Amino acid sequence: MASELKPRRHIFRKYMFLFVTVVSGAMLASGLMEVYFSYQENKTSLVRIQREKAIAAASKIGQFVKEIERMISWVVPSLRSARAANHDQWRIDFLRLLRNVPAVTEVRYLDSSGREQLQVSRLAMDVVRSGADFAQDPKFFNAKENKIYSGPVYFRGGSEPYMSIAVAGRRVDSGVIVAEVNLKFVWEIISRITVGKAGRAYATDSDGNLIAHPDISLVLKKTNLSSLHQVAAARVLAPEQGEWQRQVSVSKDLNGQNVLTAYAGISPLGWFVFLEQPLEEAFEPLYASIYRTASLLFIGIVLSVLASFVLARRLVKPIRALQKGAALVAAGELGHRIEIRTGDELESLGEEFNRMTAKIAELENVGRLKRFFSPQLSELIVSSGDDRILESHRREIAVVFCDLRGFTAFSETHEPEEVMAVLREFHETVGPMIFRFEGTLERFAGDGLMVFFNDPVPCQDPAMRAVRMALAVREGMGELREKWQKKGHDLGMGMGIAQGFATLGRIGFEGRFDYAAIGTVTNLAARLSDEAGDKQILINQSVSGEVGGLVEVETVGEIVLKGLHRPVTVFNVLGLK
Amino acid sequence: MTRTCKSGMFLLCVFLISALLWLAADRAGAETQVARIGYLIPMPLAQFADLNKIFVEELEKLGWTEGGNLTIEWRSIDGDEQRIPELLAELIALELGVIVTVATPITLAAKRADTKTPFVFVFVSDPQESKIIQSLARPGGNITGVSQMDTELCGKRVQLLTEVMPQLKRLGVLLNPNVPYVPKMLKITHQAAETANLEVHLFEATSPKELSPAFKAMSEKAMEAFVQLPHAMFWQHREEVVRLADRYRLPSVYEATEFVSIGGLMAYAENFPAHIRRAAAYVDQILRGTEPAALPASQPMEFELAINLRTARNWNLNIPESVLVLADQIIE
Numbered sequence: 001m002a003s004e005l006k007p008r009r010h011i012f013r014k015y016m017f018l019f020v021t022v023v024s025g026a027m028l029a030s031g032l033m034e035v036y037f038s039y040q041e042n043k044t045s046l047v048r049i050q051r052e053k054a055i056a057a058a059s060k061i062g063q064f065v066k067e068i069e070r071m072i073s074w075v076v077p078s079l080r081s082a083r084a085a086n087h088d089q090w091r092i093d094f095l096r097l098l099r100n101v102p103a104v105t106e107v108r109y110l111d112s113s114g115r116e117q118l119q120v121s122r123l124a125m126d127v128v129r130s131g132a133d134f135a136q137d138p139k140f141f142n143a144k145e146n147k148i149y150s151g152p153v154y155f156r157g158g159s160e161p162y163m164s165i166a167v168a169g170r171r172v173d174s175g176v177i178v179a180e181v182n183l184k185f186v187w188e189i190i191s192r193i194t195v196g197k198a199g200r201a202y203a204t205d206s207d208g209n210l211i212a213h214p215d216i217s218l219v220l221k222k223t224n225l226s227s228l229h230q231v232a233a234a235r236v237l238a239p240e241q242g243e244w245q246r247q248v249s250v251s252k253d254l255n256g257q258n259v260l261t262a263y264a265g266i267s268p269l270g271w272f273v274f275l276e277q278p279l280e281e282a283f284e285p286l287y288a289s290i291y292r293t294a295s296l297l298f299i300g301i302v303l304s305v306l307a308s309f310v311l312a313r314r315l316v317k318p319i320r321a322l323q324k325g326a327a328l329v330a331a332g333e334l335g336h337r338i339e340i341r342t343g344d345e346l347e348s349l350g351e352e353f354n355r356m357t358a359k360i361a362e363l364e365n366v367g368r369l370k371r372f373f374s375p376q377l378s379e380l381i382v383s384s385g386d387d388r389i390l391e392s393h394r395r396e397i398a399v400v401f402c403d404l405r406g407f408t409a410f411s412e413t414h415e416p417e418e419v420m421a422v423l424r425e426f427h428e429t430v431g432p433m434i435f436r437f438e439g440t441l442e443r444f445a446g447d448g449l450m451v452f453f454n455d456p457v458p459c460q461d462p463a464m465r466a467v468r469m470a471l472a473v474r475e476g477m478g479e480l481r482e483k484w485q486k487k488g489h490d491l492g493m494g495m496g497i498a499q500g501f502a503t504l505g506r507i508g509f510e511g512r513f514d515y516a517a518i519g520t521v522t523n524l525a526a527r528l529s530d531e532a533g534d535k536q537i538l539i540n541q542s543v544s545g546e547v548g549g550l551v552e553v554e555t556v557g558e559i560v561l562k563g564l565h566r567p568v569t570v571f572n573v574l575g576l577k
Numbered sequence: 578m579t580r581t582c583k584s585g586m587f588l589l590c591v592f593l594i595s596a597l598l599w600l601a602a603d604r605a606g607a608e609t610q611v612a613r614i615g616y617l618i619p620m621p622l623a624q625f626a627d628l629n630k631i632f633v634e635e636l637e638k639l640g641w642t643e644g645g646n647l648t649i650e651w652r653s654i655d656g657d658e659q660r661i662p663e664l665l666a667e668l669i670a671l672e673l674g675v676i677v678t679v680a681t682p683i684t685l686a687a688k689r690a691d692t693k694t695p696f697v698f699v700f701v702s703d704p705q706e707s708k709i710i711q712s713l714a715r716p717g718g719n720i721t722g723v724s725q726m727d728t729e730l731c732g733k734r735v736q737l738l739t740e741v742m743p744q745l746k747r748l749g750v751l752l753n754p755n756v757p758y759v760p761k762m763l764k765i766t767h768q769a770a771e772t773a774n775l776e777v778h779l780f781e782a783t784s785p786k787e788l789s790p791a792f793k794a795m796s797e798k799a800m801e802a803f804v805q806l807p808h809a810m811f812w813q814h815r816e817e818v819v820r821l822a823d824r825y826r827l828p829s830v831y832e833a834t835e836f837v838s839i840g841g842l843m844a845y846a847e848n849f850p851a852h853i854r855r856a857a858a859y860v861d862q863i864l865r866g867t868e869p870a871a872l873p874a875s876q877p878m879e880f881e882l883a884i885n886l887r888t889a890r891n892w893n894l895n896i897p898e899s900v901l902v903l904a905d906q907i908i909e
C-alpha cells in the first residue's frame with residue numbers, strides 16, 4: 001500500500017502546484033496591475049485637486065497683499081500737496097487706513113528725499129516730522145523706482161511675521177508710504193482652507209520661512225521649512241504651469257509623517273502655499289479598493305485552490321484505479337475490471353485495459369486447452385466462450401495409440417541424454433501430425449501417446465482421420481527409424497486404432513485438470529497397439545468398417561486381448577487405396 | 578483542505594476578536610480619561626464670570642466639556658494677593674494637566690513655583706519684561722500663554738488723551754507698583770508725556786482701599802486727567818475707579834473696554850473675550866500632549882478703541898475726527 005500512496009501524493013502535488021501556480025499567478029498579476037494603476041491614477045488626481053486648491057489659496061493670499069497695496073495707493077493722492085505739509089490730514093488718512101486694514105500695524109510717510117514726515121502706529125504714539133533718513137532704505141528707493149515694493153518677511157520681536165509694503169506716488173516729487181503688515185492675518189486665510197480631515201495648508205516665504213500655518217505657534221516660533229523635501233524642491237523649481245506633475249507629491253511633513261503634497265507659488269511675492277494631507281487619509285479610498293481587490297483575490301485563490309484540488313483528484317483518481325487494476329492483474333486476478341467514468345481519454349484507457357485483461361484471460365484459457373487440443377481446436381473452444389464442452393459426456397470416438405517398440409531395452413542400455421534425444425525426436429515427428437489431423441492429445445507418456453478424434457469437437461470421419469494420421473506417423477517414423485538405425489538404435493513403432501463409445505470430460509483437481517476419455521475403446525486401442533508389431537497399424541472391426549472403402553486392409557484374425565472377454569477381429573492397415 | 582479552512586477561520590476569528598477588543602479598549606480609554614485643569618484668578622469668580630464662560634465655551638468647541646471629559650478646579654484669591662501661595666500650592670498638589678493663571682502677580686508666583694505642572698497665563702501685560710518667559714517665540718520652562726503686550730500702548734493712551742483734551746497740561750499716573758513691568762511702562766508714559774509737553778505726577782494704590790485717597794490726591798494736585806498702568810486690581814475695582822474719576826472729573830483712556838461700558842471715557846486695549854479664547858487653545862494643545870516650551874507666547878492681533886460719548890458730553894469734551902476714525906465701540 002505504501003508503494004501505492006507514495007507516487008499518488010507525488011503526482012497530486014505536482015498537479016496541485018501547477019494549477020495553483022497558473023491560476024493564482026494570473027489572478028495575482030492582474031490584481032497587482034490593477035492596484036498599481038489605480039494608485040497612480042489616484043495619486044495624480046489627488047495631487048491635481050490639491051494643486052488647484054493650492055492655486056486658489058495662493059491667489060487669496062496674493063489678493064490679501066494686493067488689497068493692502070490698493071488701500072495704500074488710495075492714500076497716496078492725498079499726499080500730492082507735499083509742500084503744503086498738511087500733517088493733520090495725512091494722519092487722519094493714515095488712521096483710516098489702519099481702521100480699514102487690520103493687518104497694517106504701522107504706516108509712515110517718507111517725503112521725496114526719504115525723510116520720515118509722519119508715523120502712525122496702532123501700538124505706539126504717532127510721530128510727526130521725525131526727519132529720520134530712509135533714503136538708503138530699500139523700502140524707499142525700491143518703491144521710488146518700481147512704484148510698489150514688497151519687502152522680505154521679517155519677524156517682529158523674533159516672533160511675529162511682518163512685511164513692509166511701500167507705495168510711491170506717481171510724481172517725481174511725491175513721497176513713499178510704507179506700511180508694516182502683520183502677516184499673522186494670513187493665518188485666517190490659511191486656517192480656513194480644509195484639506196480632508198487631517199490635511200492642512202501653510203505658506204512660506206521664498207526662503208522657506210513659515211508665514212502662515214493653522215498651528216500658529218509654528219509661525220511664532222519662526223520655523224524654517226526649507227529642510228522639507230517639497231519646500232526645497234519648490235524653491236529650486238519655479239512652478240511653471242503644466243510642469244506641476246514633476247513636483248514632489250509624496251513627502252514627509254514636519255512630524256515626519258508621510259503626506260501627499262502640492263504647492264502653488266504666490267507671485268510676485270515669491271512665496272509658496274503648500275497643501276498637505278496625511279497619506280493614509282488621502283489614499284483611504286485607494287486603500288479601500290486595494291482591500292477589496294485583495295479580498296477578491298483571496299477568495300479567488302481559495303476557490304482556485306479548491307478547484308485545483310478537485311481537478312487534481314479527478315485526474316489522479318482514475319490513474320490510481322488503473323494502477324490498482326494493473327497490480328491486481330499482475331497478481332493474477334484476471335477477473336478484475338477497472339471502473340472509470342470520466343468520459344475522456346482516461347476512460348478509454350480504462351476500457352483498453354479491461355480489454356487487455358480479458359484478452360490475457362482468454363490467452364490463458366487457450367494455453368490451458370492447448371495441452372489437450374490442437375491450436376485450432378483450442379481457439380475454437382475458447383472462441384465459443386463456453387467451457388461446457390469439457391463437461392463429462394459420452395460419445396463415440398476413434399482412439400489412436402502409438403508405442404515405441406524396444407524402448408524399454410533401449411533406455412536401459414543407453415545414456416539418459418541419448419534417451420531424451422530419441423524421445424524428443426519422436427515427439428517432434430508425431431506432435432505436428434496430431435495438430436494436422438486435429439486430434440485431441442489425451443496422454444503423452446514417454447514412449448507412447450494416445451490421441452482421439454470426434455471430441456470435444458465432432459468431426460465427419462473420425463475413424464478415417466485416425467487412420468490417416470496413423471499412416472502419416474508411420475511414414476514419418478520411417479525416416480526417423482533410418483536415422484536411428486544409423487546410430488545403432490533398434491527402435492520400432494506399433495499403433496492401434498479403435499472406435500467406440502467412451503465417457504469424456506475434464507478430470508483432475510484445481511490446479512491440475514486433464515481432459516480424459518474413459519471406456520473400453522481406449523483399452524482396446526491400447527491393446528491393439530500392444531499387439532501391433534513394428535510398422536503395423538492394427539484396427540478393430542468398427543474402424544475397418546468405416547474406412548474399408550478408402551483403405552487397404554488385411555485381416556489379421558481373431559485375437560484374444562488382455563482385459564477383454566471376447567476375442568476381437570483385428571485388421572492391419574496396409575495403406576491408402 | 579478542511580484543515581486549511583479551519584486554520585484560516587481560526588486566524589480570522591482571532592483577528593476579529595482582537596480588533597474588537599482593541600476598539601473596545603480604545604473607546605473605554607477615551608471615555609474614562611477625564612482631563613483636569615486648574616484656574617486661578619485674582620478677582621472673585623463671579624466678577625469674571627463672563628470671561629470664564631467664554632473660556633469654558635471655547636474649550637467645549639475644542640472638544641473639552643466641563644463635567645464631561647474635563648474637570649476645572651476654579652480658585653480665586655478674592656483680591657488678596659497674600660493668598661496666592663496657598664491656593665497655588667493647593668492646585669499644584671492636585672497634579673492637574675495644566676493650570677491657568679490670570680494676571681501678572683499669580684503668574685509670577687506660578688513661574689517661581691517648583692513644579693512640573695504646565696501653566697498657561699492670561700492677561701499678563703509684558704511677560705518678557707516680567708521675566709516670566711525668555712522670549713515670545715521660545716518661552717522656556719513649563720509656562721506659556723497669552724500676553725497683552727500693552728507696554729507700548731501706554732504711550733498711545735497718553736496720545737489719545739491729548740487729542741481729546743488739547744489743553745491738557747497736568748497728567749496723573751495711577752499705578753500699583755507691585756508688578757515688575759511698571760518701570761518700563763512708566764518710561765514709555767514719560768516719553769509720551771514729554772512729547773506732548775505734559776507734567777506727570779505718580780499716584781500709587783496697592784489695594785482697593787488706597788484708590789479713594791489716590792484720586793483725592795490727584796484732585797488735590799490739580800491733575801486734569803489720568804492714565805493707569807494696567808493692573809488686575811484696577812480692573813477688579815473698575816466701578817470704584819470710574820466712580821472716583823467721575824467724582825473728581827478726571828478723564829482717562831483706560832486699559833480695558835470694560836471701564837467704558839460703565840462710564841469711563843475711553844479705552845484702548847485688546848478685546849478681552851478674544852484674549853481668553855486664545856488661552857483655551859493653549860490649554861487644549863497642552864492637554865493633548867504638547868510641551869508648554871514648544872508653544873510660543875502669543876501677542877494680541879487687534880486693538881479696540883472704545884469711547885463713551887455720554888461721558889464725553891457730560892464733561893464737554895470734543896472727540897476729534899482723528900480719534901473717531903479709529904473707534905470700534907462708541908457708547909452713546
